[in-house]
Amino acid sequence: MNSFFHDENVALYRKLIAENESNPSRDEDRHAMLLTLLAEETAKAKQLPRLPDAW
Template sequence: MAVYERLENIARYRKLIAESDLNPARIEQRHAMLLKLLAAELARDKPPPTCSKGY
């Protein structure tokens, strides 16, 4: 369920950002917050880094 929610959030944020990009009267604070939320969701999808030395 959590994977589905993350994917839906990512899609929703991308849609809202695209709409905001096209709007000449956009609210910059809202746009910046959407970018931060998208970055946070994308970061949650990445696996944690592993040690290349094997320990």
């Protein structure tokens, strides 16, 4: 179950980063924070045990 939330967080951070990159007047501090959050969440997700997809 935890992997679901991590996967959703990763997807959300990627979406927010993509939206922020397309904004010409983006907030660089916010962008840097989103990249940090994405890296942290990706690292956490790799440490979690994964269940097989075919349940």
